[in-house]
Amino acid sequence: KLQMLETYNELLTNIKYISKIEEIYFKLKLTGMVTIDTNNINNTNEKGAYLKARNKIYTTFYDKNWVEVKKGERLLSASLQQWLESNKHNDFLLRGQALQKALDWQKTQLEITALEREFILASQQAETDLQQQKLFEQQRLLELAQQKAETQTQLALEQKQRAEDLQLLADEQRKNAEIERKNAESERLSKEEKIKSNTRLRKILLGLAASLIFAIIASIFAYYTSLQAQQNALAEQKQRRIAQKQTSLAQDNEQKAKDNAELAKQKQKEAEEQTSIINKQKETLTKQTEDLIASNNEANKQKSIAETENLRATENQIAIYQDQGRRELLSENPNYFNSTLYLSEGYRLATEKKLNSNIPTLKFLLARSIKPIEGYVATLQHQDSVNSASFSPDSNFIVTSSDKTAK
Structure with a gap:
């Protein structure tokens, strides 16, 4: 179809x-x-x-x-x-x-x-439960993401601290390299001063000595001076290489410190962005939870209305069945009654009767009519026919024309 x-x-x-x-x-x-x-x-x-x-x-x-x-x-x-x-x-x-x-x-x-x-309400309830379960799962994932973001933030702070420590170390190494360079320069100047002093001494010796011994001594002294100068030059070169190496190491450490600081800033920024996203998702989740609760309340309200309607329909059906039973009572004896009397609740109990020998007694009438009413007991003592009967204002008693009453 x-x-x-x-x-x-x-x-x-x-x-x-x-x-x-x-x-x-x-x-x-x-x-x-x-x-x-x-x-x-x-x-x-x-x-x-x-x-x-x-x-x-x-x-x-x-x-x-x-x-x-x-x-x-x-x-x-x-x-x-x-x-x-x-x-x-x-x-x-x-x-x-x-x-x-x-x-x-x-x-x-x-x-x-x-x-x-019932089918639609059950489907609504199941859908509500499913959505609530999904919201709980989203809440759990958001909490895990927030914990991860907090961990990343802590790592970023630690990296930033390490970068600052490396920066301090690089500064210290650069200062040490500068001190080494100055020491090497001072030592070089000192050695040059010694060389100059030795040169002046040699000139004095040359000026005083005119003999071969002076020449030999001058030659030996010159050799010694040259050897000393070479050693000083080698030592100076070594000190310069050490200073350059220290400077290069300090520069490398400084660059690493800058890189780590930049990485720490980036990590911190990412953590802050993640935290902002989580907060927005939390707000969305809270709104969805409120909508879900409102939907659940509406479903419960609809369910209550449906149950009330079903109960009212059942009561109406019972009333119809009872009224049909009372109508059958009257239809079985259509010639017995002139008019019908009612209780305040709407039940047909008794009628005025014609005066003839074939009319049944009030006992028979009450036994047939009061039977559907719960809580009423007929205490009838009439044996003959009764011409008329009336209900009391509270609908609890039937008063007849004789001295006795029917309850």
Whole structure:
């Protein structure tokens, strides 16, 4: 039937060419809503036909809105049947868009059955429970993400602290390298001063000595001076290399400190962004929880209304059955009574009677009429017929024309 509705829905806007008349098209034709036209086929060798809506009167009353309502009824009926066959298992309740369609369909219906109302309410409750479970899971994931963000923030702070420590170490190493360089420079100047002093001494010796011994001594002294100068130069080069190495190491440490500081800032920024996202998600989750609670309250309200309507319908049905029983009592003896008296609750109990020998006694009348009323006991002592009877204002006693009463 759903396929028939889909096919009819297509015919509301377009004529459909069919190559052969299948069973579903034949059933549609039997409904009187469509026609199958084989007269307008141009090629006589073709065996197809045109399927179209019967006329505008049908399409006006049975329009797309009508199709959607009927589709909703069929979908709800099929799902309800599966749910009942599964002994009302939750796996066969409506979910997502199917539930929303059922709710929309319910709004368009003036009356729905108790089973349909129970099925929709159970589906709403199951959907509410599912959404609440999802919200709890999202809350748990958000808490884990927040813990992770806090951990990353702590790591970023630690990296920042290490970067600052490395920066201090680099500054200290740079100062030490500068001190080493100054020491090397001072030592070089001291050695140059010694060389100058030795040179002056050599000049003095050359000026005083004119003999071969002086020449030999001068040669030895010159050799010693040259050797000393070479050693000083090598020592100076070594000190310079050490100073350069210390400077390079200090620069490397300084660069590492800057890189670590920049990385720490980036980590801290990412942690702050993550914390902001988590806070927004928390706000969204809180709003969804409030909406879910409101939806759950509305579902409970609808359920209470449905139960009240079912109870009222049951009470009305019982009242109908009781009234039918009392009507049968009067219909069995139509010639016995002139007029009918009622209790304040609406129960028919007694009537005025004709004066003839065939009229039954009040005892018989009360035994038949008071029987459906709970809480009343008839204490009758009349053996003869009674001409008339009246109810007391509180509807608890029947007063007869004799000295005794019937309760």
